[in-house]
Amino acid sequence: MNAPLPTGHFPDPDGSVPRFREAGDLTLDLTHQDGRVDDCWLGLHPREFALLWRLAEQPGERITVAPDSDGGAALLARMQAKLARVGLAQLIAMADDGIYFLDAPPASSLSRIAGR
Numbered sequence: 001m002n003a004p005l006p007t008g009h010f011p012d013p014d015g016s017v018p019r020f021r022e023a024g025d026l027t028l029d030l031t032h033q034d035g036r037v038d039d040c041w042l043g044l045h046p047r048e049f050a051l052l053w054r055l056a057e058q059p060g061e062r063i064t065v066a067p068d069s070d071g072g073a074a075l076l077a078r079m080q081a082k083l084a085r086v087g088l089a090q091l092i093a094m095a096d097d098g099i100y101f102l103d104a105p106p107a108s109s110l111s112r113i114a115g116r
Helices: 046-057 072-084 107-113
Strands: 020-021 027-029 032-039 093-095 101-104
Touching: 020 046, 020 072, 027 046, 032 093, 046 072, 072 093
Parallel strands: none
Antiparallel strands: 020 027, 027 032, 093 101
16 A cells, blocks of 8 residues: 655544554654654654554555655654654565555554544
């Protein structure tokens, strides 16, 4: 599945979309359009956040990122560097065929019960 990297593709926060998505120790916050581990924010660019949000929608689902048209390879490298600062560089993995996926367990049921 191809994953476009548009900006502003998030639905209006009217309650139908959860504010948070979790990927292992990483919490993505739709309101801030950033990710954090504990109290350490990553400082994601909107396109970086959009891709992580998409990947975290279904961890393990493989998507392609066009490496040349939109600077996809550079985008992924920047994201991995930011994730490395919090010990999560391995969170974004690449399959042998150049397809990327989020290598994280799904959110726990406790998080879903808490409304996160």
